[in-house]
Amino acid sequence: MMKAIEVTDLVKNFGTITALNGVSFSIEEGEVFGLLGPNGAGKTTLIRILTTLMRPTAGKAHVMGINVEKEKAAVRKLIGVVPQAMTSDLDLTGLENMDIYARFYDMPRKEREGRIEYLLGMVGLKERSNDLVATYSGGMRRRLEIAKGLVHKPSILILDEPTIGLDPQSRHVVWELLKNSLDEDGLTILLTTHYMEEAELLCERIAIIDYGKIVAIDTLEGLKRQLPDKDIVEITVGGINATKVIEEVKTLTFVHSIIYAEGTLRISVDNGAQAIPLLVGRIEDTGGRVISVLLKQQTLEDVFIHYTGRPIREEEAKKVSFLIGAGVPQKWGR
Amino acid sequence: MIRLLAVVERDLRRFIRNPIVVLSSILMPILYLVILGNSFQGELKNLPLAVVNMDNGPYAARVIRLLQAIESGPRRIRVSEEVDQGRALDGIKEGKYKGALILPPDFSRNIIKRKEGGVGLFLDNTETIAAETIRSAIASAMTSIDVKFIPVREKGEQVIVRNIELYKKVDYDQSLIPGVVIMAIFLGTITTGAFNTVMDKFLGIEESYLLTPLTKRDIVIGLVTSGVIITTVISTLVLFFSALISGIYLWKTLSLYAFLSILLIIILTTLGLLGMMFVILGRANHPRIVGVLAGFLNVIFFFPSGAIYPVESFPRWLRVFSMVNPETYSVHALKAILFKGVSIRGIETDFIFLAIFAFSTLTIATLTYKREL
Numbered sequence: 001m002m003k004a005i006e007v008t009d010l011v012k013n014f015g016t017i018t019a020l021n022g023v024s025f026s027i028e029e030g031e032v033f034g035l036l037g038p039n040g041a042g043k044t045t046l047i048r049i050l051t052t053l054m055r056p057t058a059g060k061a062h063v064m065g066i067n068v069e070k071e072k073a074a075v076r077k078l079i080g081v082v083p084q085a086m087t088s089d090l091d092l093t094g095l096e097n098m099d100i101y102a103r104f105y106d107m108p109r110k111e112r113e114g115r116i117e118y119l120l121g122m123v124g125l126k127e128r129s130n131d132l133v134a135t136y137s138g139g140m141r142r143r144l145e146i147a148k149g150l151v152h153k154p155s156i157l158i159l160d161e162p163t164i165g166l167d168p169q170s171r172h173v174v175w176e177l178l179k180n181s182l183d184e185d186g187l188t189i190l191l192t193t194h195y196m197e198e199a200e201l202l203c204e205r206i207a208i209i210d211y212g213k214i215v216a217i218d219t220l221e222g223l224k225r226q227l228p229d230k231d232i233v234e235i236t237v238g239g240i241n242a243t244k245v246i247e248e249v250k251t252l253t254f255v256h257s258i259i260y261a262e263g264t265l266r267i268s269v270d271n272g273a274q275a276i277p278l279l280v281g282r283i284e285d286t287g288g289r290v291i292s293v294l295l296k297q298q299t300l301e302d303v304f305i306h307y308t309g310r311p312i313r314e315e316e317a318k319k320v321s322f323l324i325g326a327g328v329p330q331k332w333g334r
Numbered sequence: 335m336i337r338l339l340a341v342v343e344r345d346l347r348r349f350i351r352n353p354i355v356v357l358s359s360i361l362m363p364i365l366y367l368v369i370l371g372n373s374f375q376g377e378l379k380n381l382p383l384a385v386v387n388m389d390n391g392p393y394a395a396r397v398i399r400l401l402q403a404i405e406s407g408p409r410r411i412r413v414s415e416e417v418d419q420g421r422a423l424d425g426i427k428e429g430k431y432k433g434a435l436i437l438p439p440d441f442s443r444n445i446i447k448r449k450e451g452g453v454g455l456f457l458d459n460t461e462t463i464a465a466e467t468i469r470s471a472i473a474s475a476m477t478s479i480d481v482k483f484i485p486v487r488e489k490g491e492q493v494i495v496r497n498i499e500l501y502k503k504v505d506y507d508q509s510l511i512p513g514v515v516i517m518a519i520f521l522g523t524i525t526t527g528a529f530n531t532v533m534d535k536f537l538g539i540e541e542s543y544l545l546t547p548l549t550k551r552d553i554v555i556g557l558v559t560s561g562v563i564i565t566t567v568i569s570t571l572v573l574f575f576s577a578l579i580s581g582i583y584l585w586k587t588l589s590l591y592a593f594l595s596i597l598l599i600i601i602l603t604t605l606g607l608l609g610m611m612f613v614i615l616g617r618a619n620h621p622r623i624v625g626v627l628a629g630f631l632n633v634i635f636f637f638p639s640g641a642i643y644p645v646e647s648f649p650r651w652l653r654v655f656s657m658v659n660p661e662t663y664s665v666h667a668l669k670a671i672l673f674k675g676v677s678i679r680g681i682e683t684d685f686i687f688l689a690i691f692a693f694s695t696l697t698i699a700t701l702t703y704k705r706e707l
Contacts, residue, residue, distance in 0.1 A: 051545050053707045076547045087542035089344065091351040103340030104546035132351075148542075 002065050004029045004156055004188035005050065010059035012045050012212075019045040021212035022059070027188060027205075029155075034203030035192040036304060042212040043192040044084075047160055050190075051081055064155055077105065080154030084161045086141045087148075090134040094125050094144055097133060098151060105152035112151070119147040123177055139170030146177060156188045157181075163198060175201055196300040206300070210308045221271070223303045230256055231272030232296040233279060235265045238289045248286045252278060263291075272297050337548055341556025342563075345530055349564055355525065356568075363518040363572045364579070367510055378467045378647040383411045384422035384434040391442020397453075400475040401435075410471045412646070419454075426458050427674065429666060432644060433457045433468040460673040462506040464644045507580040511573065512668035513641025516661050518572035519600060520635065522565030523607035524628045527557050528615040528699075535619040544705065554700045558608045565604040570597065588672075595671050595678055602688035603664040609695025610660075616703050639665045663687045 005027040012020040020042045027033045037043050048054040049061055052072040061068045063075045088097040098120065102112035120126045123143035125136075133141060142162065149157055162178065163171040175198065181187070193199050199206055200220055207217040216223055237245070242260050249255055249267065254275055259266040265283075269275040272295040280290050349355065385401065387394050401413050414431070416422040422434035436454035444452070455472060457465040531553070534540040543553070573596070577584045588596075614631075615624060638645070638652055639661035645653060656662045667684035670676035678685070 048707060053541060053544055055706070073547055073549075076545060079545070081542065081545045083539075083542050083545075085538040085541075087539035089348060089539075091348050092344070096347060100340045100344045101546070103336045103343075104543070104548050106336050106547065108336075 002029065003027060003062070004031065004064060005033075005190060006060075006062045006065075007046075007050075008060045010046070010049065010061055011057045012042075012049065012054065013057045018212050020049075020056070020059075023209070023212070023214055024059075025207055025214055025217055027190060029188055030186050032189040032191065032202055032204045034199040034206040035190065035209060036196075036199055036206055036300070037192075037209035038308065041209045043209060044160060045212075046209070047081075047158055047190075047192065051079055051158060052076055077152065078155045080149035080152065080157045082145045082149040082157065082159040082162050084164060086138075086145060088133045088141060088144050091132060093130050093132055094120065094136070095129040097144065098129075098148060101148050102151045107152060115151060115153070116147075119150055122181065123147045124173075137170075139166055139173060142166060142170065142174055143177060146174070146181070150181060155186070156190065159189065159191045161192055161194060163193075163195065171195075171198075178202055196304065200300050208304060208307045215307045216303070220300060220303075223300070224298045225270075227298055227303060227306055230268045230270055231275070231298055233267045233269055233272050233275055234294040234296065235267065235279060235283065236263055236291040236293075237265060237283060238263065238291050239287070241287075245283055245286050245288050248282055249279065252282065254278075337546075337552045338556045338559070341548065341552055342560040345526065345557060345560035346563065348530075349526065349560070359518065359521055359525065359568045360571050360575070362521060363514045364576050366517050367507065367514045367576050367580070378464055378644060379409050380412050380646050381410060381432045381464050381468055381471075381644060382425075382430060382646055383413055383468055383471075384416045384425050384431045385413055386416050386419050386422050386434065386436045388439045389437045389441040389443075391446075393442040393445045394437040397435075397437060397475055401471070404471050404475065410467055423456060426456060427676065427680065429670075431458070432461060432464045432646070435472060460509055460669050461644055462509050464647075505580070508577075508582060509669075509673070510642065511576050511580065511582075511672065512665045513636065513639070514576045515569050515573045515600070515668060516603070516639060516641060516664050517632070517636060518569040519565055519603050519664070520607060520632055520661075522568050523561060523604055523611055524624065524631070526561035526564050527608040528612040528618075529621075529624055530557050532615055532618050532621060532624055536621055541707070544707070550700055550703050550705045553705075554612060554696075554703050558605065558612070558696065558699075561608045562601060562604050565608075566597070566600055569600050569604070573600075591677075592671050592675070595681075596668060599664055599667045599671070599681075599684070599688065602685065602692055603660060605692035606660045606688055606695055609692060609697075609699045612699030613695055613702060616699065635659055635661045638662065641665045660688060660691045 003026040010023040098116045254270045256268040425431040434456040459465045638656040663684040667681040
């Protein structure tokens with residue numbers, strides 16, 4: 001089967017700085033793939049190469065089997081991008097933004113009218129479609145960006161930090177929206193994010209990128225499995241013979257260790273969520289009464305720290321030009 | 335084509351949604367007319383004057399010598415001798431001369447016979463200041479005859495300069511109209527076209543457009559097209575309003591043919607300047623750069639264009655610059671059409687220069703525009 005995205009030994013240098021240092025990975029069609037990494041790790045450079053905006057120094061990148069360096073026009077038609085910045089024109093209405101953007105893709109009127117109506121309905125902006133974007137809230141503008149990215153029915157949707165700068169409520173709305181849009185036939189999604197929660201919620205596979213290299217790539221579960229520490233389930237029990245319960249629970253294959261203190265069992269297991277019903281069942285079988293259960297799961301944050309040796313950062317120091325000053329907001333900065 | 339038109343529509347819609355910008359693009363050049371119209375005084379230099387000496391008498395020779403004295407002294411005029419009146423007048427029409435002094439065959443004889451010594455003075459009164467300067471230079475030459483050469487019994491008043499204005503009277507305010515139109519064109523071209531790419535870059539939204547299948551040609555030609563539409567509408571409105579407030583009713587004085595010629599000049603000038611802005615601003619990413627350049631370019635193109643002061647009065651190096659300044663040709667063409675009723679054939683050079691300028695800047699703009707990051 002053809003890969004939706006295939007990247008081989010990609011290198012990108014900016015002068016003496018190496019932004020990408022031999023990156024290779026592939027994404028299957030229909031997959032939701034997350035690219036996780038601190039600022040300056042090379043995420044945006046990678047996306048810029050995949051979206052034909054930059055040429056790699058070395059290596060190859062293919063989108064739906066098409067070389068991104070050689071057939072830019074063809075690649076541009078296949079990908080939809082939801083950029084980090086809010087890119088819709090403030091002095092145009094939501095509908096006008098969508099219509100003009102669709103025309104950039106040569107969509108004939110009939111086709112785009114239906115598509116735009118459907119998408120604006122999907123992102124919940126139908127009622128406001130004739131209002132200027134300047135009157136929209138941040139969340140609404142972000143939803144409009146997503147609708148824009150999907151307008152030409154791309155095979156691959158690339159989202160660069162789709163919920164950055166949004167309040168938690170708007171963030172949940174966007175996640176809901178993305179999950180729903182995954183129903184689009186065979187849509188492949190590549191998502192970069194800072195937010196662990198976002199990656200955990202949406203992505204089937206995750207690559208962690210740091211210093212221009214992919215340091216880990218797997219499903220979330222797969223990544224967690226490679227961690228030395230496991231999930232911890234804390235169960236507070238009443239009316240039991242502790243020794244007997246521990247003996248019984250220990251026989252379960254997924255249990256690594258048990259500590260008992262002050263009426264609480266602290267059990268280290270492979271997969272906490274799956275283990276809880278089995279653990280509770282076993283304790284109740286031995287006559288114990290479960291009072292409360294607390295699951296302390298390994299998060300992607302733990303995975304991230306494990307691979308990169310540092311917690312994910314929101315911001316890094318930016319370079320400011322001596323000649324032109326701070327001037328340009330580098331919203332897409334490397 | 336769908337793509338290119340979408341670029342055009344995006345720009346037009348955004349422009350129209352900013353009524354303040356639209357309004358000030360029209361009002362500001364007209365304000366220039368009022369301010370410039372009252373702020374420029376002073377003496378000019380090197381105004382080309384044709385002298386046709388049909389009289390071989392001593393007084394004609396003296397007048398010419400005196401004019402030559404002014405030429406080498408205060409340098410207000412530059413004297414060239416023409417053999418006949420027809421050629422001198424053609425010279426004015428072509429812009430070669432600002433005026434022509436005709437010394438009739440009976441000039442010396444009339445003075446000797448104590449009759450009125452009349453000379454004909456043809457002035458290019460579309461350039462009021464230049465015409466005034468020539469008039470006073472000649473008057474002083476005539477007075478000198480009185481003082482130094484004419485015997486006491488011959489009174490100075492006997493020499494009368496008869497003003498013969500070649501064209502319908504053009505007052506100073508009116509003579510500034512072409513300059514005001516050029517100013518409107520300049521303002522239009524710096525706030526449309528390449529300015530869009532600068533703002534998109536500044537706002538960080540340019541990438542979302544580069545990600546689409548839009549080609550270089552779509553972007554450059556699309557933005558230039560919308561820029562031409564906006565600028566042409568604004569400059570035409572400025573032309574009509576500034577003419578109106580200085581007392582010209584263009585719908586009465588201008589034939590359809592002349593109007594279309596003006597429109598063509600405006601469009602060619604706009605294309606050239608839009609192309610030039612694209613070449614200069616194609617890689618700029620901060621609106622402040624546009625602000626600084628707008629002030630600078632406006633001055634260095636506007637003042638040497640001949641819109642206010644005649645090009646001939648500039649020092650040599652500035653004259654050379656004004657020869658490659660597109661605004662010089664636009665001003666010349668607009669003056670010729672508006673005030674002299676010159677047909678297309680009289681301003682061929684202007685058309686050719688503006689067309690070549692527009693073609694080259696647009697070509698360079700399209701070639702050098704960076705479609706990638």
